[in-house]
Amino acid sequence: MPRLRAAATAAVLGLAPLTLTALAAAPAAAHGSMGDPVSRVAQCFAEGPESPKSAACRAAVAAGGTQALYDWNGIRIGDAGGRHQQLIPDGELCSAGNEEFKGLDLARADWPATKAHSGSYTFKYRVTAPHKGTFEVYATKPGYDPAKPLAWSDLDLEHPVAKSTDPVATDGFYTFSGTLPDRTGRQLLYAVWQRSDSPEAFYSCSDVDFGGTTAGTVKSAPAPSPHPSATSAASPTA
Template sequence: MLIALVAGALTWSAPAQAHGTVVDPASRAYQCWKDWGSKHMDPAMQTQDPMCWQAFQANADTMWNWMSALRDGLGGQFQAQTPNGNLCSNNLSRNASLNVPGRWKTTAVTDDFTVHLHDQASHGADYFKVYVSKQGFDPRTQSLGWGDLDFLTQTGSFAPAKDITFPVRTSGYTGHHVLFVIWQASHLDQAYMWCSDVDFG
């Protein structure tokens, strides 16, 4: 019994696959791991960061595996294969807590900012597609759907690298918004989707 428990603990804490995520503005799972990974048992999380607390309660593996929110073989059919309300989890049931509306911690941005992907495996990118939630959409009370998004840009390709950055230009946004980024990795047909919470000052 003890051996089984130890094995389960090791499985829980080990990353499933080494890939990457948007680290700035931090994706929801990455923000929770960065802020609370080393103190995930701290009861203060419930009051100081309730959205991360509910995510850890739902499935702590979502945060430990912040780098592995991928799906294979979508063939670019992101909208057809990802139902409304499931965008932030990349339609992965294990990451459903990332879809929950609420007061997620935000990263302050200006109209023009830089997106930073950290890719542990240096896969490169065919492209990134970047969206932001429409003015008037409230991430604290509404689940994100495709109709809630404004398309901002699609990048070109990037060579394999551990860190990729690219500029994003916006105008007319104020307050709390969801930045939605799709990464089409270049080594295989693997699609990653993340939500980052930003505050346009």
């Protein structure tokens, strides 16, 4: 039995549009993940680690096991110190180069995606241990192909869509504003939370669909519920 399953109802809260009805107790060195737009790992945990609903989440479990989903708030590098590109290889951005989370790096076009459009956006980062630090969120460039491994060159690193230093955590979330770029179709938002009181940094990948053209709504899972606007491709590849 995964070591966190018994604690899966330890943290309970409600939030619209994202409703995290029950979150697993955090490992000692784990502190959070993007909640809105929902990250891959948070979405897959919401679907149920033992039997995810979407084909992409099932594939992630097949590749890396269920424990990665129970450790949803632990995609981190303890000694990052801002050296993100040096430490994380291309193709391993969503796992931050961590073998446990390798299933999140799968290159496929059917990851559940949050509907989005260009313009202002309010980001909500689920945090289980608040720390001083800076959040930066980057969008993929025009022409991004989700069916290919994500590389640093796919991200517009010169123009973060959001940046916030020391936001205040309220009701378990850091909330900060940003501006989504003019994009079409499926894109990805890559979030980096670099602590200022430690070299530790946290990472997450959130799939978004500009225009919301994909079909097939992901059904709510027992704990926590996925973002209601998250969708998956109508005919995903298992």
